[in-house]
Amino acid sequence: MANVVTVNTAETSGFGQKIMRLVRMHQNVLIIWGVLLVLFIVSSFLSPAFTGPRNLINLSRQSATLLLVSIGQTIVLLSAGIDLSVGSTISLIVVVMAGIMEPTPESMIITSLIGLAIGASVGLVNGLAVTRLKLSPFMVTLATLSFVRGLALQLRQTPPGTIPNEFSPYFTGEFAGLPIPLFIILISTAVVALILRHTRFGRHLYAVGSNEVATRLSGMSTDRIKVMAYVACGVMTGLAGIYWAARSRAGNPLSGEDFGFDSITAVVLGGTSLTGGVGSVWGTLAGVLIIAILGNIMNLTNIPSNYQYIFKGILLVIAVMMYRKR
Secondary structure (H helix, E strand, O other): OHHHHHHHHHHHHHHHHHHHHHHHHOHHHHHHHHHHHHHHHHHHHHOHHHHOHHHHHHHHHHHHHHHHHHHHHHHHHHOOOOOOOHHHHHHHHHHHHHHHHOOOHHHHHHHHHHHHHHHHHHHHHHHHHHHHOOOOHHHHHHHHHHHHHHHHHHHOOOOOOEOOOOOOHHHHOEEOOEEHHHHHHHHHHHHHHHHHHHOHHHHHHHHHHHOHHHHHHOOOOHHHHHHHHHHHHHHHHHHHHHHHHHHHOEOOOOOOOHHHHHHHHHHHHOOOOOOOOOOOHHHHHHHHHHHHHHHHHHHHOOOOOHHHHHHHHHHHHHHHHHHHHO
């Protein structure tokens, strides 16, 4: 009997050690989800309408675009890069889609593929400029931001084009009694999480972000991995642009500008390091929801929208300080 007790105690102790190891590995994600839970509870007390079904559906619709682009931003940041051009790319996609679909509503599928191709192309240009020209990701994507924004302004119509009503329900409607944006949020997060944790590309991405020199000396093509990261970010930005076109339904050449800053804020808030190699899309999801809830509760409590920018800036500074200290 003593032996059985000893064995059981050892097994219990080993299980406890595994739990503690998992907690330490994912402590950044657990912290941010804890903050999200507290914010959700506080918001429900500040406004009874916050937990209403209509508001929660609206919250999912507000979060979907930012989540898609933030997932792409997460992939780039894991490789120790950054993409400042995502907001302008979304604006360009919306302008192009509105310009094509307004006179030809039947071209929805082809136009969506064009929007996806625009996002991937911008990502490819960024990746090649960073790897082949050996330029700073910050400067490259800042230049791309300016170029793409100018292109969107050049292509805009007067008045701006509009997205046909028939297109929006495919992205903002309901399926099986649940809002489609909710499926977009859960499926995109789960799929990218699996890719990052259980594929060669995901493991190489973390390796490049953690130590590029060691990764290169081990025989991996770090440039190829970086280009793939920027293309993946471009694809996610393309999906975000398609969704935003369906939701906004207006070809405004500046409609996506806020997503650049917001995506970086959400990703860093979710625990992804600005220096690469550390982070997860589950943390990014929590960061996106925090930003969405803050904006939502401010609207419900009639707080001027200008204060949202102040809170986002404060959140970004606090997140960077907290994770850097740890």
